[in-house]
């Protein structure tokens with residue numbers, strides 16, 4: 396498993412990076428809206444948050460995330476035209 400993940404907050408939809416060893420806490424906390432959620436829910440298979448991708452390259456992670464957010468918000472701009 397790779398060391399860093401790009402994940403999407405289920406509450407506010409912001410993409411952000413997290414380090415996989417923080418999974419020891421079993422809780423995702425959003426950097427933006429500060430809400431938290433258990434990563435594993437008892438009935439569901441897999442994780443309760445959306446994972447965009449993973450990498451071992453810590454410098455690639457913020458670039459990926461900012462690019463994701465840029466594309467996401469540019470799509471929203473299109474909708475608002």
Ligand SMILES: [Zn+2]
Nearest residue numbers: 404407425428
């Ligand atoms: Zn959030």
